[in-house]
Amino acid sequence: MEELIWKYLDGECSPEEIKEVEDKLQSDTAFLKAYQSAESLDVRLKKGATIKASDFFIVQMKTRIHDELSQQKAPVILPLKWILFLVILGATGLYFAIQYSGEESSFLHLPVLDERVMTMVTWVTFSFLLLMIIDIGYKKIMQMRKFTGVFL
Amino acid sequence: MIQNMDIPAVDEGMVRLLREGDRKAVNTFVDRYGQFMYHVCYKVLLNTDEAEEATQDAVMKVIQAIENFKLKSSFKAWCYTIAFRTAIDYKRKVRKHVDLEGEYELANEDMADDNIHYDETKQGIQLLMRHLDDESRMVISLFYLEEKNIREVIALTGLTESNVKIKLFRARKEMTKHADKYFEKV
Numbered sequence: 200m201e202e203l204i205w206k207y208l209d210g211e212c213s214p215e216e217i218k219e220v221e222d223k224l225q226s227d228t229a230f231l232k233a234y235q236s237a238e239s240l241d242v243r244l245k246k247g248a249t250i251k252a253s254d255f256f257i258v259q260m261k262t263r264i265h266d267e268l269s270q271q272k273a274p275v276i277l278p279l280k281w282i283l284f285l286v287i288l289g290a291t292g293l294y295f296a297i298q299y300s301g302e303e304s305s306f307l308h309l310p311v312l313d314e315r316v317m318t319m320v321t322w323v324t325f326s327f328l329l330l331m332i333i334d335i336g337y338k339k340i341m342q343m344r345k346f347t348g349v350f351l
Numbered sequence: 352m353i354q355n356m357d358i359p360a361v362d363e364g365m366v367r368l369l370r371e372g373d374r375k376a377v378n379t380f381v382d383r384y385g386q387f388m389y390h391v392c393y394k395v396l397l398n399t400d401e402a403e404e405a406t407q408d409a410v411m412k413v414i415q416a417i418e419n420f421k422l423k424s425s426f427k428a429w430c431y432t433i434a435f436r437t438a439i440d441y442k443r444k445v446r447k448h449v450d451l452e453g454e455y456e457l458a459n460e461d462m463a464d465d466n467i468h469y470d471e472t473k474q475g476i477q478l479l480m481r482h483l484d485d486e487s488r489m490v491i492s493l494f495y496l497e498e499k500n501i502r503e504v505i506a507l508t509g510l511t512e513s514n515v516k517i518k519l520f521r522a523r524k525e526m527t528k529h530a531d532k533y534f535e536k537v
Contacts, residue, residue: 239530248494250492268377
């Protein structure tokens with residue numbers, strides 16, 4: 200009974216169902232009572248189900264959001280990290296090229312370092328690169344989680 | 352996420368501007384979806400102050416995560432998802448447990464808030480809705496917010512048509528049962 204009443208109130212009844220409701224409203228007291236309760240709730244829901252924030256809040260929210268966005272720092276750390284990495288990598292590569300090219304350098308006379316030291320420098324450089332990649336990936340994941348709560 | 356709903360061209364332009372960091376687009380976005388997101392947050396939290404905080408949080412999340420939004424999907428549905436989840440998270444964090452009686456008191460205090468003017472019907476409906484679970488409350492309020500457009504409710508919530516219809520029916524049945532407590536008999 201109630202299902203048919205709500206269907207009628209939502210305007211989803213077929214012509215046959217409309218006729219059935221209208222007939223019952225004339226003849227069935229229990230149906231009429233149930234209809235009146237449902238109709239009264241429907242009217243109230245139309246009026247009261249939606250909620251609005253105050254205009255003051257909306258204006259205030261805009262200001263707060265603009266403030267928050269202005270305070271956000273530009274990502275300056277990341278390029279600096281990359282510059283540092285490239286300098287270390289470039290210097291190491293240059294050193295290797297000069298020392299182990301088999302020819303005597305005519306313009307740079309660098310001290311010959313122990314091969315173990317050079318290996319260590321190389322490992323440190325590549326470990327730095329690996330840590331940076333992990334760090335960037337982790338920050339991206341955390342940022343997504345923070346902003347959306349889920350991966351959308 | 353709803354994939355088969357077209358994003359209105361106006362939203363597409365706004366989303367592109369938001370991605371470029373355009374500040375005017377932030378205002379447009381708040382004007383267009385601020386009230387809707389507040390509505391969603393309020394229906395979960397049932398408290399003006401908490402809803403305001405959650406709404407601001409959700410709006411920021413949308414702006415910050417705008418790069419992740421797929422232009423083929425519905426922007427409104429995406430905003431709904433973020434607002435709903437933010438409000439649920441907020442509820443979990445702020446209120447571990449509030450019993451129904453406690454919520455009534457909270458509601459009465461909240462209705463006296465100076466920010467929003469509630470008439471008797473609005474107050475009664477808000478109290479009546481506290482008898483429903485979060486999802487049913489959301490479905491019924493969206494149904495009336497979208498002027499009984501069931502398709503829109505389906506698109507926003509991602510629920511199936513039968514699920515929405517069942518929730519609507521059960522929610523209204525439950526509300527009819529308690530209506531006398533909050534409204535004078537017709």
